[in-house]
Amino acid sequence: MSCPDCFSGSVKEGKPRGEIITLHGLQTYATGPADGRTPEATIVILPDAFGWEFVNNRLLADHYADRGDYKVYLPEFMAGKAAPEYMIDTMRDLINGSVFAKPFHFARALAGFVPFILTNRIPKSHPRVTAFFEALRKAEGADARIAAAGFCWGGKHVLLLSHNVTVDIDGKPTPLINVGFTGHPSFMEVPADIADTMTVPVAFALGELDGSLPADKVAEIRKIVEAKPAPITGEVVVYKGAGHGFCVRADSTLNDVASQAAAAEEQCIAWFNKHFGL
Template sequence: MSCPDCFSGSVHEGQPRGSIIKLHGLDTYLVEPQDGKPIKGIIVMIPEAFGWSFVNNRILADHYANKSSYRVYLPDFMLGHSAPPRLLGVVRSLSSSSIFMKPFYLAIAMVSFIPWIYYNRIARSYPVVKAFFTALRQSAPTSPTTNAPLPIGAAGFCWGGKHVVLLSQNETTTLADGTNAPLIDAGFTGHPSFLEIPGDIEKLTVPVSFAIAEKDHRVGPKEAEIIRGIVVDGPGFAQDDAKKGEVTVYEDAGHGFCVRADVRSGTANVARQAEEAEDQCLRWFDRVFGV
């Protein structure tokens, strides 16, 4: 079940520079590396509640492409049923309003909460996500300069974090040459929700990097230690340190800090931690992909 923190935060300023394409049946925001850098891999973003069209998510996709040589896809995995950005203001009013006004704002919030939860429950959404990644892997994307197969990473936030973890649980597909390949080569998730801990983590077969907020009531420091005990301190994947996962806890950060932190609040840590989480994601994919 979702919580108010999943729908709180601020809208960021900026003009996304990417383009809209149709990819494997889904409307998709695409952004390429700058300055003609050769593409060394693909990052597919699986967003939080506000979905593929939310400016914050598109700006984050731009940041990934601007800082690296990754092609970034941000598909409409919610099939047009993402939460409306106006909900951010409603949740803010709900938390700060008087006891007399709370029922009013709660009623307005529920008008958006309930449809979002219905249309985007994991049992309904994961088949859409899995089908996209299956088609992407089977299309065998290659580097335009070397013709080598491009590694595929998934970066998910809140709702999207659950999907990254599921994709990392021995999900494979058969390629044209008859060999089996994992749907993704590595995963990253910031402030994930809906996780079953330790069960979901114990099933991982693909290395995943976790960015956890200290003040997150969904997956916080206690859960981070459990995750660390499995993906970092546990036996890992074939005893290969390069394939182990990683866990970083961001001090004083709250749920949504990777995407919806109020960078205009004047709190220096907010913008810095959001940027550090961006860099964590890119370093992780560089490390696992060996690029």
Template sequence: MACPNCFSGHIHEGTPRGEVTSIHGLPTYMTKPLDDVPHRGIIIIVPDAFGWEFVNNRILADNYAEKGTYLVYLPDFMKGHAAPISMMTSTKEVLNTSGIITWLMKPYYIASVLKDAIPFIYWNTFEASWPIVKDFFKSVRENEGAEVPIYGAGFCWGGKHIVNLAAGVDTASNGKPLLNAGFTGHPSLLEIPTEIEKISVPVSFALGDKDVVLKPPQIGQIQKIFASEAGAGKGEVVVYEGAGHGFCVRADFVLDDASKQADEAENQALAWFEKY
């Protein structure tokens, strides 16, 4: 089940430079390296609850393309049922505990959050979205990604998909794995330790020690699995001190270190992909 922190955060300033097109049957934001430099691999982003149209996610895609020289896809895996951006304002007020007016208005904001959250949860269960995500990765691997590395980056809602892709159970018709390496920032809804133990394709985790979704005891479980003989080489965990849920894509850049942590997580993903 999603929590309020899955729908909170901040909108970043910037103008995405990529283009909207249709790729393998899904509306997709696609962005390339600057100056027509040839790409050296493909990154597919499985986004947070705010989906493929959210400006933060598109700016992140642009950064991956520019910094890493990758072709980046950000598809509409939610088929038009992403959480509306207006939820950020409502959720902020639900979490706000200062002032009597805030408390008087809280029932209104709670109702507003539920009005938007319930449809999102209904349409975007893992059982519904998993075949869509898996088939897209498979199509990319069998076509334009047949001879280049494919990487997956998943955030919050999208993180569970990356972890399951990394189990390596599913392959393309050419026998190749659906991705070469994965990255996830503050994933939600993970089944720990089960899904972590199944990882066979290397995954890098960017986690905040103040995350209320994936808490320190669970972070410790993931670290323990990767430190074991069976989990050696299958992943890494980087913990960001003071960071909460959503910091990779929805951080408040007014706060100290928030922008720095988001940049570090971005570089963490690119360094991981470079390694593999």
């Protein structure tokens, strides 16, 4: 389930350089290699609870585009009900602030959380995600190289997309994605989300201190996904001292956390490059 750390963290500084387009019915932040290289594959980011407009998620899309030859899309999957950015400060005040102010911060947190979860609980939001990927696969074709990278809320959707989900192209069932990456997924069910259901290779970036995935669950995830036969063998990397949300909302002023977030970026791109032969 969702946890306080899903709404905690740090807002990064920087100006995203992509453009806003409408893609398969959704507003989408789109970006590509800064030096003008022709993209050789596509990454679709399924964001954390703060959604497609959150600057951290857009900067991450830019980083992915620059680190590989990728076109990167960050669609509006949340129907206008992403968690508001103010919740980052609100959660900090709720946990660390004055006891007398806690009722106010609690009410403010609920005001941000309730619309998000009512609109974007997984069973309700996943049809929107699937529809986008079906349209993308049909438009790009069976031979297109499509990857999905999901974080927190979006991580669960990547796992569901890896469950032998196909669309018919010229009479042939074609997977919606070729490869997946998930950073500290929320709402994850172990082993149900990764056992016999997973038919696409997925890499995991997990925080050692992620309260939603204790050590025994991480060990179980590793045992299952790394034992899958090629070409769907997965990968699990545990980042020491990192908590939930570190891939997206790490505090850039803290060297250890910032370096772990950068390492997770490298892990993701290396994973996609490996499977696409780039």
